[in-house]
Amino acid sequence: MIHTDGLTKQFGTVTAVDHLTLDVPEGEVFGFLGPNGAGKTTTVRMLSSLISRTSGSAEVAGHQIGDPSAELKLRHQIGILPENVGLYESSSAYENLEYYGQLQRVEATALRQSIERLLRMLDLWEKRDLPVATFSKGMKQKVAIARALVHDPVLLFLDEPTANLDPEASKTVREFILELKRERRTIFLNTHHLDEAERICDRVGILNTRLVTTGTPGELKLGMSGHRTVVTVDGPMETLAAAIRSRLGDRRIDVQGSSLVVDVTDPDRENPEIAAAIVGAGGRLRQLTQASASLEDVYLKLVHEGGPSA
Amino acid sequence: MRLSQAWIVARHDLSMIRRRRTILGALIAMPAGVSIGFPLLVWYIIVKSPGITDGVIISFVDAFAFWFAIAGVMLPSSISAYSIVGEKTEKSLEPLLATPTTDGEILLGKVLAAFLPTMVSIWAGATVYMVLIDAITRGTLGYLYYPNLTIVVLVFALAPIVAVLAIEISVAVSSRVQDVRSAQQISGVLFLPFILLYVAAEIQVFPLDTDHLLLLAGILGLVALVTFRICRRVFDRETILTRWK
Incomplete structure (x- = not known):
């Protein structure tokens, strides 16, 4: 659905987006993470042919961006929720x-049906005739999302959809995005809410002018932390660590208070062995969990270090 | 350029204008003031100056009619300021630009939304003005002064050109200001040369007869063409999204 190759945007001497190469397949919810000024909005604007690219290429919904003859067709096939509603x-x-439906050339009857369907989905049908000025921020955000969908686009760009919303409104908007995900819509979601990205997105990319990394939230977390098992035990820690090593072979085991953090390669096979080793050595196993870095850890590490995780 | 797409933009802006009482008030009050107030003034002058010559009466009537050209500056400036700066303050330009509508179609829609009510208002006012002036001056002049070529040139050539020029300037100004009032005030600078022309006509320095009005329309038409190029450069989606303050 989206393919970019070396896509770059410069404003004068400032590079906003640097050689972005990215693929987003149809039906995927792709989260684009990055700090303010990382180039997320500029990327969306380039991909929706709102602004030109400096170099590189991109194909969106089958249309090359920068091709004047395709611009209008492209904008008909995408829906955009900008940062400001x-x-x-x-x-x-x-x-x-x-x-907006009229500007998208939606036929009158289809437009009426589309508006009714969207406003009912968003619990706004009863308030359809009230001025938007009387709406809460969350309601306005829902109207703006409905506006992006009124012409039934194949690709949706959402730029910070829950920014500045209170938790309840954020939840409502997130649930609606999940509803769209269930409809198998392709969604390109700009956000710096890592929790939101983790809950909603199939894959995420971290941008800091350059694309730092892409992957599923699970892959990124694993890439940073590897597989580590945390066992909370009662017993002599060094003895228990030695018991684990003797059963699984030499490996790194860190002692953290009453916990042992054990490097594992195959948790499904090795975790029961760890439990057995501890019990066999006279220890009392209180808890065994699989440790992983949070997406926030991954994000902060990659954004600050500027390189992909090893 | 699809006129139908531009018309969707214009129709929407016209519906927004209908909700602005200040704009509606200006669209009614100014032409009404000119079309009723000035004929009453002419009547007063005739009554109070029994020996007044036909030439003096006509010079007053032509000079007062020039206010329809001045209305062509004032009315569209306030409408287009709302139309463009209003979008800017509501931050609704980006979603609008994201629709399959070209920059030219959006600009044309906005120009139409400011131009059409202005011209309807001016033409309605000019009709009332002509009727009242004829009713008041027929006895003194001995013939119906209106309709004549001067008013035709004034309301069908000069006023539309002036309105287009005012809208263009308003678009250019809108890219640099943050609120409607500033846009109106800066665009209103165009109003000053027209007031000077009016004063010049009143003191017989620049008679507002058909020839002079045609000359003025020609010059302003050329200025409007140049301004249109500036306007098109300013109203470019990339410029709007990245450079408009």
Whole structure:
């Protein structure tokens, strides 16, 4: 659905996006993470042909960006939720959606049905005729998402959809995005809410002007931490560590208080062995968990160190 | 350029304008003031100056009619300031630009939304003005002064050109200001030369007859063409998204 190759954008001497090479297949929810100023919004604007690229190429929904003859077709096939909702405050929710639907050339009957379906999905149908100015931030965000969907696009760009929302509104918006995910829509989600990315996205990419890494949240976390098993035990720690080594072979085991952190290569096979070693050495096993870095750990490490995890 | 797409933008902006009482008020009040107030003034002058010549009456009537050209500056400036700076303050330009609508279509829609109500207002006002002036001056002049070529040139050539120029300047100004009032005030600078022309007409320095109005329309038409190029450069989606303040 999205393929970029060396996509670059410079504003004067400042490079906003540097040689971005990325693939997002159809039906995937791709999270684009990065600090403010990393180039996420610029990337979305380039991919939606709102601004030009400096170099490189990109194909979005089958259209080459930068091809003037394809620009309008491309914008018909994508939906965008910009960082600022940008609704007409004195107009009603219905009028806002109707205007964009008309600009997207949606036929009148289909447009009415689409607006009704979306507003009902978002619990806004009863408030369709009220001016948007009377809505809460979360409701406005929902209207803006509906606006991006009113023409049933094949690809959706969401730029910080839960930014500045209270937890309840964020949850509502997240649930709606998950609903869209269940419909197998391709979604490109710009966010710096790592928790949101982890919960919603099939894969994530971390951008800091350059693309630092991509992968599923699980892969990234594993890439940073490797497989480590944490066992909380009662008993002589060094004896228990030696028992584990004698059973599984030499390996790194760190003692952290009443826990042993054991490097493992195959948790499914080795964790029962660890438990047996501890019990066999007279220890009392209180807890055994698989440790992993959080996505936040991965993000902070990669953004600050500027390189992919080993 | 698809006119239908531009018309969707224009229709939307027109519906927004209908909700702005200040704009609606200006669209009604200014032409009404010119079309009713000035004929009453002409009537007062005739009544109070029994020996007044036909030439003086006509010079007053032509000079007062020039206010329809001035309305062509004032009315669209305030509408287009709302239309463009309003989008800017509501941050609704980006979603609009993300639709399959070209920059030219959006710009044309916005120009139409400011131009059409202005011209309807001016033409309606000019009609009332002509009727009242004819009713008041027929007895003194001995003939119906209106309609004549001067008013035709004024409301069908000069006023539309002036309106387009005012909208273009408003678009250019809108890229640099953050609020509607500033846009209106800066665009309003165009109003000053027209007031000077009006004063010049009143003191017989620049008579506002057909020839002079055609000359003025020609010069302003050329200025409007040059300004249009600036306007197109300013109203470019990349410029709007990355450089508009």
